[in-house]
Amino acid sequence: MPVSKRDFYEVLGVARDAADKDIRAAYRKLARRYHPDVCDEPDAHERFQEIGEAYAVLSDAERRAHYDRFGHVGPGGVGFDMPTDIFDLFQSVVGGFGFGHERVASGSDLEHPLPISLEDVATGFSTEIAVGRFAHCEACGGEGAEPGSSREQCTTCRGLGRVRYRQSAMLLTFTQEAECPDCSGTGVRILNPCKACRGAGRARVTERVQVQVPPGVQDGQRIRYHGGGDAGPLGARAGDLYVAIRVRPHEVFVRRGSDLVCEVEVAFPQAALGDIIEVPGILKPHELTIPHGTQHGDALIVRGGGLPELRRPERRGDLHVLIRVAVPRRLNKAQRKALEQLAHAMDLDVRPQDSGLRSKISEVLGG
Numbered sequence: 001m002p003v004s005k006r007d008f009y010e011v012l013g014v015a016r017d018a019a020d021k022d023i024r025a026a027y028r029k030l031a032r033r034y035h036p037d038v039c040d041e042p043d044a045h046e047r048f049q050e051i052g053e054a055y056a057v058l059s060d061a062e063r064r065a066h067y068d069r070f071g072h073v074g075p076g077g078v079g080f081d082m083p084t085d086i087f088d089l090f091q092s093v094v095g096g097f098g099f100g101h102e103r104v105a106s107g108s109d110l111e112h113p114l115p116i117s118l119e120d121v122a123t124g125f126s127t128e129i130a131v132g133r134f135a136h137c138e139a140c141g142g143e144g145a146e147p148g149s150s151r152e153q154c155t156t157c158r159g160l161g162r163v164r165y166r167q168s169a170m171l172l173t174f175t176q177e178a179e180c181p182d183c184s185g186t187g188v189r190i191l192n193p194c195k196a197c198r199g200a201g202r203a204r205v206t207e208r209v210q211v212q213v214p215p216g217v218q219d220g221q222r223i224r225y226h227g228g229g230d231a232g233p234l235g236a237r238a239g240d241l242y243v244a245i246r247v248r249p250h251e252v253f254v255r256r257g258s259d260l261v262c263e264v265e266v267a268f269p270q271a272a273l274g275d276i277i278e279v280p281g282i283l284k285p286h287e288l289t290i291p292h293g294t295q296h297g298d299a300l301i302v303r304g305g306g307l308p309e310l311r312r313p314e315r316r317g318d319l320h321v322l323i324r325v326a327v328p329r330r331l332n333k334a335q336r337k338a339l340e341q342l343a344h345a346m347d348l349d350v351r352p353q354d355s356g357l358r359s360k361i362s363e364v365l366g367g
């Protein structure tokens with residue numbers, strides 16, 4: 001979910017005075033493209049959610065008028081709540097992709113954290129993870145019935161898994177739907193349960209999953225593996241596996257989007273005269289020109305020294321090098337003499353102090 005909501009018209013790519021049929025057409029097109037079952041992009045689910053919310057508001061004359069007047073937040077600070085399930089919305093407007101998109105009693109989604117380094121972000125990263133999940137029982141093929149025996153349709157819900165009931169309140173009648181209590185939403189009754197899974201249709205396994213992390217991935221981003229979550233009971237659709245990327249903090253670099261920031265110390269003469277130095281890079285060091293007269297705290301930029309952009313890895317961010325001008329803590333005789341001469345040449349009337357210890361002693365002794 002985006003932190004600040006985008007404009008609903010912008011989300012659907014339609015004009016503010018768009019006709020209902022254009023809004024519907026835009027929704028159908030975008031929803032088919034970003035449906036998480038067919039779209040592999042890491043933010044597909046968020047996009048799909050956003051598109052569904054936009055359509056749910058703009059397709060309803062009353063809610064659209066309200067949105068046009070007040071925007072995302074209505075009077076009293078109340079935003080639009082979403083009474084509509086975005087998948088149900090998709091089902092009713094688009095009607096699916098032509099294959100059974102069953103959402104009844106599907107398995108749970110799983111999340112698996114994957115810590116990676118900033119270097120991994122720069123190059124992309126491939127690894128294998130072990131995921132503990134429910135898989136369909138092999139003995140019964142997930143059916144839950146002992147092989148050779150049959151499953152019967154649940155008579156309460158006639159195999160639908162859901163029951164509807166009507167409810168009246170304040171002159172309005174609602175039709176509500178709930179999971180069928182007699183078959184726990186599965187729509188079937190099993191007379192002779194499978195011995196291997198005791199009729200559950202699924203069993204716990206550990207599976208190895210090959211994970212491909214794209215270059216430029218952000219901390220907190222999730223990679224979705226359709227059907228990689230827990231298998232549903234009695235052969236129902238499996239949930240999804242989400243691999244959640246955790247980018248470990250780096251010793252040298254701080255990340256700002258696709259840019260990197262680091263700090264480099266230079267000596268006063270380098271800052272004053274200019275120099276060419278080597279600075280750390282995420283994959284290899286860079287050569288950096290320090291212009292003469294560089295100040296403490298100046299930021300110098302190595303173009304393209306940052307991280308690749310997600311989905312456009314040929315484009316890279318920059319490296320920002322913050323310059324620290326270091327003051328030497330100790331001076332040998334020659335350095336001290338040279339600095340005194342510099343001070344003289346700069347018309348500075350300096351009164352050099354010896355070590356901090358000595359000046360403390362003289363303070364204590366009163367001069």
Ligand SMILES: [Zn+2]
Pocket residue numbers: 137138139140141142143144145194195196197198199200201202
């Ligand atoms: Zn079984």
Ligand SMILES: [Zn+2]
Pocket residue numbers: 154155156157158159160161162180181182183184185186187188
């Ligand atoms: Zn039932």
